[in-house]
Amino acid sequence: MDSDPTPNLFTPVRVGPYNLRNRLVMAPMTRNRAGEGNTPTPLMARYYAQRATAGLIVSEGSQVSPQGAGYPNTPGIYSDAQVEGWRAVTDAVHAAGGRIFLQLWHVGRISHPDTQPDGGLPVAPSAIAPEGPIITAGGMQPMVTPRALETDEIKGIVADFARGARAAYRAGFDGVELHGANGYLIDQFLRDGSNHRTDEYGGSVENRARFLDEVTAAVVEVWGGHRVGVRLSPMGSYNSMSDSDPAETFGYAVRMLNRYGLAYLHVAEPLGGPEPRITPLLREAFRGPLIVNGGYGRDTADAAIAAGEGDLVAFGVPFLANPDLAERFAEAAPLNTPDRDTFYGGGERGYVDYPTLQTAGAA
Numbered sequence: 001m002d003s004d005p006t007p008n009l010f011t012p013v014r015v016g017p018y019n020l021r022n023r024l025v026m027a028p029m030t031r032n033r034a035g036e037g038n039t040p041t042p043l044m045a046r047y048y049a050q051r052a053t054a055g056l057i058v059s060e061g062s063q064v065s066p067q068g069a070g071y072p073n074t075p076g077i078y079s080d081a082q083v084e085g086w087r088a089v090t091d092a093v094h095a096a097g098g099r100i101f102l103q104l105w106h107v108g109r110i111s112h113p114d115t116q117p118d119g120g121l122p123v124a125p126s127a128i129a130p131e132g133p134i135i136t137a138g139g140m141q142p143m144v145t146p147r148a149l150e151t152d153e154i155k156g157i158v159a160d161f162a163r164g165a166r167a168a169y170r171a172g173f174d175g176v177e178l179h180g181a182n183g184y185l186i187d188q189f190l191r192d193g194s195n196h197r198t199d200e201y202g203g204s205v206e207n208r209a210r211f212l213d214e215v216t217a218a219v220v221e222v223w224g225g226h227r228v229g230v231r232l233s234p235m236g237s238y239n240s241m242s243d244s245d246p247a248e249t250f251g252y253a254v255r256m257l258n259r260y261g262l263a264y265l266h267v268a269e270p271l272g273g274p275e276p277r278i279t280p281l282l283r284e285a286f287r288g289p290l291i292v293n294g295g296y297g298r299d300t301a302d303a304a305i306a307a308g309e310g311d312l313v314a315f316g317v318p319f320l321a322n323p324d325l326a327e328r329f330a331e332a333a334p335l336n337t338p339d340r341d342t343f344y345g346g347g348e349r350g351y352v353d354y355p356t357l358q359t360a361g362a363a
């Protein structure tokens with residue numbers, strides 16, 4: 001595949017049908033800047049286009065239904081207006097020479113009645129409350145005990161993912177990524193800390209992986225496997241997550257995913273986390289390109305690619321604060337300091353005003 005015997009971040013790579021010019025992936029990042037009706041705005045198009053020198057951009061999570069929303073001002077992918085808003089984003093990224101996948105999202109229990117349609121309870125595999133507060137339009141509030149989904153409701157959520165996948169196609173994306181990470185609905189089904197079901201969606205690892213399997217099949221039917229990625233976070237405890245045997249659970253899930261010929265597997269497992277790491281095991285199990293993520297910088301990313309630990313590396317905060325991250329890495333230039341106060345919500349500040357090397361040089 002590569003003529004260079006030791007690939008690095010700047011060695012082109014093939015992902016699905018695409019020849020990517022480098023192996024930097026912009027990690028999906030919720031920025032809570034969608035407009036009325038959870039619609040993507042022109043400001044969002046500017047933000048993503050600024051980062052188009054990534055080999056691949058993965059958009060922030062985009063909920064597949066009003067029920068799938070957990071936070072204020074996150075963009076949806078279920079209405080015509082949202083498709084139109086996203087179309088401006090994909091056009092801007094493509095005009096700048098980039099590639100962009102949409103991250104399909106359902107938050108499950110990580111929501112609040114104030115964020116839910118008709119003020120209902122958030123839904124989940126089981127009625128187990130996550131700990132801690134959550135941001136709502138009215139400020140921080142404690143999370144509630146969710147309502148366990150009825151077995152016959154689950155197919156409807158699978159259909160919502162399929163509808164989101166079709167809408168993403170109309171919006172001009174290059175592919176879609178399933179958000180199976182960070183304690184949201186797919187992850188809630190996968191792990192036994194949040195899934196205590198006794199029907200065909202709970203209990204054995206085969207049953208816990210059934211929801212992921214059905215959603216993947218539905219989305220692959222729309223896009224073909226080669227333009228669908230899946231994101232997992234096997235060791236993450238964020239959003240009150242736990243599993244009694246992550247190697248078994250995620251090893252099974254990844255082997256199951258092999259049947260779809262996916263564009264990639266995206267594993268979020270921060271460097272410096274618990275040992276032994278699960279990523280090498282999933283690398284072994286998965287047949288296809290692997291994106292690694294979590295705390296990487298230029299040198300650790302190059303080392304991971306050279307050692308074959310992953311094929312591409314996703315950068316979150318570094319991309320948020322450095323629109324020209326690829327150029328900065330290529331030149332070993334210093335990075336901007338991220339402003340955490342403007343990560344979630346707000347306007348242009350901390351969003352589209354981080355300087356590039358070029359604008360910093362001109363200033």
Ligand SMILES: Cc1cc2nc3c(=O)[nH]c(=O)nc-3n(C[C@H](O)[C@H](O)[C@H](O)COP(=O)(O)O)c2cc1C
Nearest residue numbers: 027028029030060061268294295296315316317343
């Ligand atoms: C502001 C912010 C928003 C995020 N939103 C998402 C999201 O929508 N979907 C997702 O899968 N991960 C999300 N993440 C996690 C990142 O994709 C990534 O896994 C994390 O930042 C670790 O990578 P890094 O060390 O390169 O920043 C978010 C992270 C940040 C900082």
